[in-house]
Amino acid sequence: MTYPATFTFDPPEKVENWRPLVQWIMAVPHFIVLYFIQIVAGVCLLISWLAIVITGKLPQGLADFICMANRYEMRVMAYAGFLHGEYPPFDFTMTAADPGGQPVRVDFEPALEGRNRLTVLLRIIWAIPAMLFVFVIVLVAEILWFIAFFAVLFTGKWPTGLLDFVQGALRVATRGNAYFTLLTDEYPPFETA
DSSP: OOOOOEEOOOOOSSSOOTTHHHHHHHTHHHHHHHHHHHHHHHHHHHHHHHHHHHHSSSOHHHHHHHHHHHHHHHHHHHHHHOOOSOOOOOOOOOOSOOOOOEEEEEOOOOOOOOOOOOHHHHHHHTTHHHHHHHHHHHHHHHHHHHHHHHHHHHHHSSHHHHHHHHHHHHHHHHHHHHHTTTOOSSOOOOOOO
């Protein structure tokens, strides 16, 4: 199944054992930047909502900023969660397609024209089942991330099952974010694949 928001990740064979202890600290500058990006993205989301409800179109510039904000968040989460050791750049490329060059790739295909005004008007209601699904999957992934903390700390490797589920959770979160942030009218699937 193809969805207009994709999360792909090439996991390393080995993660240095010390990374679970300090990598989240090394991500603090990214969390600070992400905080301000999310504030601006929230304003862009409100303007996008109004634009779609009134005109039926999502302005390209707003869509590009929201795509960049979602991509930046996923890259920071993957790094802080010691999924890889490559420090993410402070990349603010505002395009729907991922510029590449990173272990974490997040691509979007935002729907700019012919938007369903009713589903956008009521998006906060329509999104409730999807957001509950995202919440449950991410909650389980956080528990597994905690278990993986010790596995990586002692073995230097992510257990395959845990890694697969966490990647699936990030994929689910990416799709849910794309729907909730008005990048698409296509309802996110209830699956992690």
